[in-house]
Amino acid sequence: MTSEIIFYFLAAVSVITALMVVFSKNPIYSVMWLIACFFSIAGHYVMLNAQFLAIVHIIVYAGAIMVLMLFTVMLLNLNRESEPHKSLLTKGIATVTGGMLFLVLLAAMRSTQLGAYASPEASDAGFVQKVGMVLFTDYLLPFEMTSVLFISAMIGAVVLAKKEKH
Amino acid sequence: MSIILFKVILIVLIFLISLGLAAYATYGERKVAAFLQDRIGPDRAGPFGLLQPIADGVKMFLKEEIIPTVSDKFLFILGPSLFMMTALMTSAVIPWGTPVSIGGQNFNLQVADINIGILYVLGVVSLGVYGIMLGGWSSNNKYALLGAIRASSQMISYELAMGMSVVAILLMTDGSLSLNAIVESQGEGKLYGFINVSGMNWNVFYQPIAFIIFLITAFAECNRTPFDLPESESELIGGYHTEYSSMKLGLYLFAEYINMFISSAIIACLFFGGYNFPGIEYLSNHLPQNVMSLITFVVLFGKILFFIFFFMWVRWTIPRFRYDQLMRLGWQVLMPLAIINVLLTGAAITFFGN
Numbered sequence: 001m002t003s004e005i006i007f008y009f010l011a012a013v014s015v016i017t018a019l020m021v022v023f024s025k026n027p028i029y030s031v032m033w034l035i036a037c038f039f040s041i042a043g044h045y046v047m048l049n050a051q052f053l054a055i056v057h058i059i060v061y062a063g064a065i066m067v068l069m070l071f072t073v074m075l076l077n078l079n080r081e082s083e084p085h086k087s088l089l090t091k092g093i094a095t096v097t098g099g100m101l102f103l104v105l106l107a108a109m110r111s112t113q114l115g116a117y118a119s120p121e122a123s124d125a126g127f128v129q130k131v132g133m134v135l136f137t138d139y140l141l142p143f144e145m146t147s148v149l150f151i152s153a154m155i156g157a158v159v160l161a162k163k164e165k166h
Numbered sequence: 167m168s169i170i171l172f173k174v175i176l177i178v179l180i181f182l183i184s185l186g187l188a189a190y191a192t193y194g195e196r197k198v199a200a201f202l203q204d205r206i207g208p209d210r211a212g213p214f215g216l217l218q219p220i221a222d223g224v225k226m227f228l229k230e231e232i233i234p235t236v237s238d239k240f241l242f243i244l245g246p247s248l249f250m251m252t253a254l255m256t257s258a259v260i261p262w263g264t265p266v267s268i269g270g271q272n273f274n275l276q277v278a279d280i281n282i283g284i285l286y287v288l289g290v291v292s293l294g295v296y297g298i299m300l301g302g303w304s305s306n307n308k309y310a311l312l313g314a315i316r317a318s319s320q321m322i323s324y325e326l327a328m329g330m331s332v333v334a335i336l337l338m339t340d341g342s343l344s345l346n347a348i349v350e351s352q353g354e355g356k357l358y359g360f361i362n363v364s365g366m367n368w369n370v371f372y373q374p375i376a377f378i379i380f381l382i383t384a385f386a387e388c389n390r391t392p393f394d395l396p397e398s399e400s401e402l403i404g405g406y407h408t409e410y411s412s413m414k415l416g417l418y419l420f421a422e423y424i425n426m427f428i429s430s431a432i433i434a435c436l437f438f439g440g441y442n443f444p445g446i447e448y449l450s451n452h453l454p455q456n457v458m459s460l461i462t463f464v465v466l467f468g469k470i471l472f473f474i475f476f477f478m479w480v481r482w483t484i485p486r487f488r489y490d491q492l493m494r495l496g497w498q499v500l501m502p503l504a505i506i507n508v509l510l511t512g513a514a515i516t517f518f519g520n
């Protein structure tokens with residue numbers, strides 16, 4: 001019963017903060033709401049007994065990626081006043097693309113079956129040892145491929161950022 | 167006594183101890199500085215100036231509070247609050263001593279023995295950046311913004327090396343991330359396999375490189391000299407807290423001392439056996455359990471106080487780095503060194519057992 005209450009609370013927080021990300025006029029506030037949203041999602045992970053995923057979610061998204069986002073927003077000094085006026089064409093295209101994405105999501109949602117809330121079973125599947133074991137045995141190849149992908153992305157960024165020699 | 171009541175009491179106690187220790191760390195800092203510079207230091211308020219922190223606190227509260235007119239008021243207040251909150255949150259996973267028994271029931275002297283202890287610490291540390299960044303940005307002052315950007319890029323850079331140095335420790339403790347397990351593993355077994363002193367199997371003897379890397383990165387994460395570039399008063403007039411006054415400034419300064427206290431505790435837990443000390447086995451066989459808890463708590467505190475002193479000692483001995491030197495040290499020296507250390511530790515465990 002308690003877990004159900006916590007679930008609905010977290011779900012409400014997730015949805016509201018996600019909406020606030022979009023509706024905030026000031027980009028800094030958007031970033032802050034997004035961080036709050038990540039925290040509520042981490043809460044969901046904890047509810048599913050996946051402590052490792054929860055904390056990695058916090059470290060990677062809230063601790064690293066959002067810091068960089070905040071960095072960019074602060075340095076660009078995006079304010080409500082300085083926001084450039086968009087032309088009617090841009091607005092029209094944005095509406096059409098957004099509507100199409102909405103349709104796709106709606107089609108995907110239609111086929112999901114909404115069940116009643118079932119509290120997750122107590123298991124240690126989300127603990128560090130179990131996740132590490134699975135990652136380095138069953139999913140070793142995809143895991144290594146991902147790290148190669150990341151390294152190539154990092155090298156690419158370094159190459160782009162490096163000053164050209166004259 | 168229910169577990170919840172015990173935890174609540176423990177949390178309140180740790181909270182009060184953190185605040186009290188942070189207050190007296192400011193006094194300690196001034197006394198240490200005075201000693202190193204051949205001065206007397208604060209000695210007016212009370213005997214030996216012991217009431218100085220209280221006088222400072224009262225002064226902070228009574229100062230006029232100024233909020234810059236063009237700043238974002240909400241974020242301006244949120245900044246120091248977040249910084250203080252993240253500073254206080256880390257203490258939840260530190261094991262403060264051996265379990266106490268109350269009414270025949272054992273209670274761990276730890277707020278939360280979670281499976282991911284050390285990752286929790288790293289996670290909270292990485293959130294500490296927000297307090298500084300929001301404070302610096304919302305001040306609407308270029309010096310504050312520069313300080314905030316310096317602080318956050320420094321903290322992000324040094325977090326990586328910090329995480330990598332901890333990995334070597336985790337390899338040694340059978341992959342458990344719980345701080346409690348890490349501390350307990352240092353109380354068992356013989357040092358190097360033959361020196362038979364109980365409670366002396368400390369990680370620092372196996373992982374000196376990891377310890378030095380962790381210590382340096384802890385200095386950087388706390389924004390202490392030689393890494394106090396975010397504040398450097400000679401160039402940035404105080405950095406991210408330039409525009410702050412009254413107790414909001416106090417919160418920033420105070421949180422720095424709490425950070426110092428917590429990082430000392432974590433250094434003690436990871437590398438210096440936490441609450442373990444030589445001869446713990448003999449004493450625990452001869453003394454009642456609760457007395458033992460008290461002794462281990464005092465021992466851990468002794469270690470913490472030593473590291474706090476070490477922080478101060480370094481501050482008044484070494485001048486600060488230049489910014490490019492700081493970045494080079496973080497990325498080109500500490501990071502590769504930490505990775506090599508992890509590889510060597512892994513190889514040693516694979517080929518030579520434990």
